[in-house]
Amino acid sequence: MFCPVCESEYEDGITQCADDGTSLVERLTADNTARDHSEARFVPLHNIGSPAEAEMVADILRQNGIRAAVQSGGMDAFSPLLSTTAPGALVLVDERDYERANEVYVSFFGTDTTPLTGMTAAEDADAAAAADAAWDRDPAA
Numbered sequence: 001m002f003c004p005v006c007e008s009e010y011e012d013g014i015t016q017c018a019d020d021g022t023s024l025v026e027r028l029t030a031d032n033t034a035r036d037h038s039e040a041r042f043v044p045l046h047n048i049g050s051p052a053e054a055e056m057v058a059d060i061l062r063q064n065g066i067r068a069a070v071q072s073g074g075m076d077a078f079s080p081l082l083s084t085t086a087p088g089a090l091v092l093v094d095e096r097d098y099e100r101a102n103e104v105y106v107s108f109f110g111t112d113t114t115p116l117t118g119m120t121a122a123e124d125a126d127a128a129a130a131a132d133a134a135w136d137r138d139p140a141a
């Protein structure tokens, strides 16, 4: 048995923490512990153009009480999410804050996922057209 407040472990059969009188629980989870665990699960909110901008977004989120972090290039756990075509930085938020983080993000930046340095839809279309043109150029012709 564990105390959800001080996280002391007790033998089975004991129902109250000797230190703080809290009712013990069978196991500690993120939901029943008071302490803010550093191993909170962070989930990616957005992939931002650069680490500096990602930090700025994370700052805004933190100012709104959201646990946010930034993970940039070459990282381990989230590297599959940072594709080779889109380096940059991921803004991560505690999954328990995700919904709220999204609301804050949208209220600041709208629904565009690349609000700061990303290409506009028009530029994106131009780039796609240019790529198509290059592809169409047959060297044998």
Ligand SMILES: [Zn+2]
Pocket (backbone or CB within 6 Å): 003, 004, 005, 006, 007, 008, 017, 018, 019, 020, 021, 022
């Ligand atoms: Zn306790």
